[in-house]
Amino acid sequence: MGDVKLPNGVMSKAVTIESDGEMRLWEGIEPPKVETKEDFIKAVRASGLVGLGGAGFPTHIKLNFPADKNIDTLIINAAECEPYITVDYRECMENSWDILSSVYTLKDILGFKRVVIAAEDNKPEAFKVLKNIADHKDDVDDEVQLMILESKYPQGAEKMMVQSATGRRVPPGKLPADVGCVVLNVTSAAFIARYLKTGKPLVSRSLTVDGSAIANPKNVRVPIGTNISDIIDFCGGFKTEPCKILTGGPMMGLAIVGTDLPVLKQNNAILAFSKDDAVLKPETDCIRCGRCAIACPMSLMPTNIVRAAKAKDPEALKQLGITVCMECGSCAFACPAGKPLVQHMRLAKAILREEGNK
Amino acid sequence: MVDGKKLVVSASPHLRTKDTTQRIMLDVVIALIPALIAAVVLFGPRVLAVTATTVITAVLSEFAARKVMKRHNTIQDLSAVVTGLILAFNLPVSIPLWMAAIGSFFAIVVVKQMFGGIGQNFANPAIVARIVLLLSFGQAMGNWTAPLSWKTDAVSTATPLAIIGGESTEALPSLLDMFLGIRGGCIGETCSLALIVGGIYLMARKVISYKIPVAFIGTVAVIMLIAGKFDLEFLAYELMGGGLLLGAFFMATDYSTSPIKSNAKIVFGVGCGLLTCVIRLFASLPEGVSFAILIMNLLVPHIETIMAPKPFGTVKEKKTKEGEAK
Amino acid sequence: MAEKKSLGKEFTKGLIAENPVFRLVLGTCPTLAVTTSVVNALGMGVSAMIVLVCSNIVISLLRKVIPSKVRIPAYIVVIASFVTIVQMIVKAFVPALDAALGVFLPLIVVNCIILGRAEAFAGKNSVIASAVDGLGMGVGFTVALCLMASVREILGAGTFLAGAQNLLVLFGDNVLGGFNGFTLPWTEYLTPMTVFILAPGGFLTFGLLMACANKLAEKKGKPKAGLGGCQACPMAKNCALLAEGKECKEEKKEGETA
Structure with a gap:
């Protein structure tokens, strides 16, 4: 146990684990018993789930809304929040059963009247898969709907998502819960289903490794806390000299000072750019172009x-x-x-x- | 640090558009070239002399003013070139070169640099300079040369709007002549064809929005239609005469002196059109575009304050019966 | 009360540091109106200076007698009397100037410089000091007017001291060989910029000269005439409240009519 530097420069206490490389499941892991809403919230908390779309907000707090808030809509956010990132897309393509299970579980346990699965129009393959979920035979009253949204940054942002999916505008300083909605990232939703099935908490996650300096860009599944340098080596290392390395997407991501840093729960991408892409635009005077x-x-x-x-x-x-x-x-x-x-x-x-x- | 080499650590976002101020200004210069070519054909090579004077004076004044004020050099953003070009287009071809130079100096130093440089001017520099020259050298600014007369002997003539306004008894040019620019007027304002082509180029390149030109020209069209008792010929002369097209596409749309948001842009365009018509119809001047744009420029901060957009999701406060906000 | 200055300093402060036109920004109305020619500016400046000195002296003499609550009307009466006297003298001896200045001659009554100095200085200081202050301010005003008029007349009309006979008639007929101003040599080739004779040019010259005055005063360590707050008030130098570190609006809140 010691001090570890996090990507944003803060020092934090952490436990360093030597892996035996065998990836065996500990025998104490078992699926949680969930019968009521309170059990469900406790289970989500125990799993350690936070918003896997990049925000990192503890999910059990988000789902534990008081009854008087009048929440009627669950929005599953399958819109990739930033360019370059494709983990949510792969989640749709590879783990659609988990998404299906999660949508109907959440609907029943938390009592949503409507579930909207929102995806962007530049991913037609995912659209097909998600349509199957929305049109599933269990959805008798067609309460689960699929919505295709324009691919425009920042469609994946919470407030924009609420407006596009339901037409409601979240007032300044308020949350989606205040207009009757809960927004959940599609990977987080799929994880809930997996956790209820297996009891295995959030110890690993997928992320996109990409950028002009990476030799073999790919989506990888890594244990949380893995060193970024190990991940990059796994992807073939650098093919050209990296000039800028980001955790997260290119619009809101954090530029890191080196690769000897751990991956955190909410990181959904590692991007490494070569000199041409990393050059800073020179600043001139504002021309009030608007x-x-x-x-x-x-x-x-x-x-x-x-x-x-x-x-x-x-x-x-x-x-x-x-x-x-x-x-x-x-x-x-x-x-x-x-x-x-x-x-x-x-x-x-x-x-x-x-x-x-x- | 990776492998001993340093990494760039900058704040988000890490993607930027490839557009730069210089590229935008270059687009404006390109859009003005058809009008320049038309002017040389119509009014002769002196057009190039006047234009060169204004552009070179503008660039040199900006360079010198920034040096004197100990600020960083900005001539590379080409905005001084644009101001010089537009000012030249607003002058008659016979204007003495030293007057054009004074106008250019005034536009750049007084209207632009003294207020903080690009983006900070309170009114369109070319317009203010033109008005100052009009007030200072009234005779020289009213000396219009007949088009195509430069090949033989320069002949002076009246502008179409002056003829309509009853100031002259010359015959009006035909509508085709008006469209091609074969009429008396300022260097850049005569050839409607070239100006429209330039305007379309700017709109296609997304440098200007269609809202201000459409609102401006549209308002003038509507009012002149009514004022001329639905005489379409009169309407055509009013739309193609004077500096309306030049002003609507190139001067009213100047970034720092026009509003940012769409609805405010439309109000601005309508205001310009309204004032242009009032001046043309009721005031003693035959042409009102420059004054109309100047007055609207001064009103822009107020328009923007009144029409400020509400941040996303702002809820209007409901008032109770006693008038107190909840 | 502001620090007591030597009499010499009281005089010179009116020239640059506290120039009534460019620094205290008082009396701008006649400044813009009469500065189209240097001769008019000179005439106006001297007239205003005479009224200023005389009214400062009388108000200072009566400062212990005039009750504070009616001091403004009392000052106006004194100033108006002197303006009437000066107006009659000008009408009699320099009638062309009276015609040129028109309504601005009697308007010296409401020239803020005169009332301002009466309120800020003459009402609180000795007769000699008030007289010197008036003289300094008057000279500063005249110099400022003439400077502005020079710029405007040279650039805008291409002449200098046009109409000089209007003033010179004071000293007799055909003084200085009937000198009536110069027409500047370049006006043959370069037409003068008429805008400077008009209002826009007046404002422009005013602004530019004010900037120069600020720059000069800054070099001497005086603060720039700011855009707001107590520093911008022309009374700042003599403000008792400011000396105590308070601002006007604090005092006004207690119901005092300042």
């Missing part, structure tokens, strides 16, 4: 937010709705002047916190 405002999925105005942040004006920042920003990176992507807008947004949020506390 492409950032057009790109923002939350209808914010990054140009005005940057101005208010420079003036350290908390009133203006509050009115501009900076707290709603989910740092998806659409604004910075669209900016022709190469402005580091997401950093400006983070700074603006910090200024609002600081000035608001005064």
Whole structure:
């Protein structure tokens, strides 16, 4: 037991395990007994499941909503949240039985009136598989529906998903539960079914290893905590000199300082880019073209937010709705002047916190 | 560090669009080239002299102003070139070169750099410079040369809008002549064909949105239709005459002086159209586009404040009977 | 109360550091209106200076007598009397100037510089100091007006000191050989930029000269005329509240009519 550095630079206490390489299941593992909703929530908690789509929010808290919240819709998020990542797609293709089992289990135990399985239109193969789940004979009242959504970043984001699937808009500062929805990543859902069947908690997960510097890009299944360098070696190592390595996707992922770092529960990709892809866009002056405002999925105005942040004006920042920003990176992507807008947004949020506390 | 080599660690997002400010400005320059060629055909090689003067003065002024103000150099983003071109298009071909240079200097230094450089100007630099030149050198700015007369002897003429306005008794050019630009006027405003081609190019390249030009020209069309008692010929002269097409496609759509959000863009376009018509119909000036755009530029911050978009999911506060917000 | 300055300093502060036009931003209305020609500017400046000095002296003499609650109307009466006197003198001896200045001559009554100095200085200081302050401010005002007028007239009309006879008639007929201003040599080839004679050019010149004055004053260590707050108030130097570290709005909240 000792201190381990995490990809975001924080030091954390961890146990280092020497693997005997045999991958035998411990005899104490057995499927949980689930008869009531409380048993179910306890079981999910015991499994250690967190949002496997990248958010990492503890699932048992998300599913343990109070009865007065009036939750009627479960949304299974099969939209890949970012470019390059394909683990959710492979989950649909390879573990569709688990997804099927999970959808109907969740519907019965938690009492959803409707389940929407949402996928993006650039994955027609997955569409076929998911259609079978939605049209299953057990779904007498057609409460399980499949919805094909436009492939547009950030479709996989929670609030965008709720709006696309149900038309409801989550108010600022609130959760999907406040508009009667629960959003669950398709891999997390499949895991619940596997756990109820086998009792094996969350000790491994799939992730995509890709990028222009990786020799053999592939989706791999790894034990959580594996060193990133081992994973990259498994994929053939680097074919060109890596210039930037990310955990997570290219829009919201974290750039890491080296590969001697562990994989965490919520990491769904390791991307390594060569020099050409990693070059930083030079920054020039803002021309007020407004492409950032057009790109923002939350209808914010990054140009005005940057101005208010420079003036350290908390009133203006509050009115501009900076707290709603989910740092998806659409604004910075669209900016022709190469402005580091997401950093400006983070700074603006910090200024609002600081000035608001005064 | 991997294998002893350093990694780039930067903040997300790690993907960026390939578009740059320079590329956008280059698109605008390309869109203006048809009009430039048409102008050279119509008004002779002096067009190139005037244009070169304004562009070179603009670039040099920007370089010098940034140096004096101890700011980083920005001439490579080509915005000074665009301003120089558009200003040249707003001047009559007979204008003395030193006047054009003063206008260009004014546009870049006073209207643009003194307010903070690109993206910070309070009004379109070319428009303000044109108006300043109009107020300063009224006679030189009103000296219109007849088209195609540069091959022999330059002859002065009146603009179509002035003829309609009763300021001159010359005959109006035919509608085809108007479309091809064979009429008196500023260097870049006469050839409607070239301007429309340029405008379509800009819209196709997504440099400008169709909303402002359509709202602007549409409003003028509607009002002139009614004012002319549904005389379609009158409408055609009003739409192709003056600087309407040049203004609607290239000047009203300037990024820093027009609103960002779609609905505000439409309000801006309609406002420009309304003011243009008011000035053309009721004021003593035959042409109102430059003043209309200038006035609307000044109103843009207010339009944007009133029409600010609500962040995603904002719920309107319900008021109780006593008028208190819940 | 602000620190006591030497009389010399009281005079010179009106020139740059506390120039009423470019730093205190008072009296902008006549500034923009009469600066189309240097002769008019000079005439206006001198008239205003005479009124300023005289009213400062009288108000300072009466400062212990005038009750605080009616001081503003009292000052106006004094200032109006002197403006009337000056107006009559100008009408009599320099009628062309009276015609040129028009309504702006009697409007000196409401010129903020005069009321402002009365309130901020003459009402609290000795007669000699007030007179010197008035002189300094008046000279500063005249210099500012003439500077602006020079720029506007040279660039906008291509002349300098046009109409000089209007003023010179004070000293007799055909003074200086009937000198009536220069027409500048380049106007033959380069037409003057008329915009400077018009309002937009006036504002532009005003702004640019104000920027220069700020730059000069900054070099001397004075703060820039800021966009808000107490620093921007023309009374900042003599404000008792500011000296105590308070701001006007704090005091006003307690119901005081400042």
